[in-house]
Amino acid sequence: MRGDLSIGELSRQAGVKATTIRFYEGAGLMPKPPRSEGDRRLYDEGHVRRLSFIRHARELGFEMADVRALLELSDRPEGDCGLADEIAGRHLTAVEAKIAKLTALKGELERMISQCSHGVVADCRVIEALADHAHCGGEH
Amino acid sequence: MRGDLSIGELSRQAGVKATTIRFYEGAGLMPKPPRSEGDRRLYDEGHVRRLSFIRHARELGFEMADVRALLELSDRPEGDCGLADEIAGRHLTAVEAKIAKLTALKGELERMISQCSHGVVADCRVIEALADHAHCGGEH
DNA sequence: GATGGTTCCTCCAGTCACTGTAGGAGCAAG
DNA sequence: CTTGCTCCTACAGTGACTGGAGGAACCATC
Known part of the structure; x- marks a missing residue:
């Protein structure tokens, strides 16, 4: 006012x-x-x-x-606040899933970097780790 | 082939x-x-x-x-794989930040939901939690 | 060889949550 | 009165797709 x-x-x-x-x-x-x-x-x-x-x-x-x-x-x-509750609940589930995925990713990135010999790409685990996973095909 | x-x-x-x-x-x-x-x-x-x-x-x-x-x-x-290394490194930092942010959010959502009395919006902590923070203004 | 169903083609518009730009008008200070 | 800032509208662009229209091609069956 x-x-x-x-x-x-x-x-x-x-x-x-x-x-x-x-x-x-x-x-x-x-x-x-x-x-x-x-x-x-x-x-x-x-x-x-x-x-x-x-x-x-x-x-x-x-x-x-x-x-x-x-x-x-x-x-x-x-x-009724049930809807607000439901929105927050849905969101919580999504957030938990994201955290799990990102935590796995963090490990993978750390592994990638630690294994990268700072040499040429042919020896580089950053590329290889991604390519490796490429073979695992199906489910995410 | x-x-x-x-x-x-x-x-x-x-x-x-x-x-x-x-x-x-x-x-x-x-x-x-x-x-x-x-x-x-x-x-x-x-x-x-x-x-x-x-x-x-x-x-x-x-x-x-x-x-x-x-x-x-x-x-x-x-x-040279230094670039790949650098991309992964940048990404790791971002991933860590995302995880931290989402973990804080998870706690906040859990608090919101546990405090929601399943009554009317006037008593609902989900809305209030958001509104509360609204007052905290500035930095994110 | 006609038919029908699926897959594929291109092109283009829509999504989400903004961000940025152009071209102009309002306003406050020197 | 001019400079420089904020604000106005309107619209195009972003990233990473997604979906639809309208048509062609392929495959199996009758």
Whole structure:
């Protein structure tokens, strides 16, 4: 309510680029704010909170559809939170799978690098490790 | 060399969709293969290996530019492998960072879910956890 | 040899979540 | 009044694909 913010100020306060804010407006994540005489967007503290919420959720890897759902839920605080729970749960599963995959990859990269004799490619395990795995074919 | 493969067979053997194979051809990751009378692409075992190499590298999160560099290196086995080593090294750093970030996220998601009272959104910690963090503003 | 089903061809548009650019207008300070 | 910054819209580009249209080719069967 207090002190209108320009898109640049909102950008700095929430840590989201102005172009991205306009993109979020078009995508329906951020509302169309009131405008000044000169047609500039005017934001308030509520917008800072909403945008920071979006940024945080995006950083946590929630996709825009999920963020939209979460925002709709938080806009209707009388609603059932089971959906929010489910979104977070789905996300947790995906995150665990990614961690497992990346941990395996880390081991593989370390092995690759430690075995690389710093010689020619013919002796290089970086290439070979990838090529080796190429033979294992099917399941990921 | 033995037994020509159709794009469909290559697709099945390497676990990469035919459309994606054509896309890789356009992007220069896969070579333009010989064609049949009827203008169909003809692949061999070498293509299966190359495509599997690409698939594996992509699954490990190497971006196309890196895959291209690795492929060029493996195409010239007399070259220096320092570059391959460097690509893998850069990647290892990024992978470690990703794992750290995802592990933090996992903890946060678990906390969110365990605290969700399965009631209305007003009491829901999933939303609140996101909103809470929204206040923490600046650095990510 | 006609038929039908599958696979393949090219070309092009769409996806996601932005990012960047062009070309202009508004605004505040010197 | 001019300089320089921020902001406006509109649109094109990114990466890494994915999907569809519309047509040709191949294969098996009748």
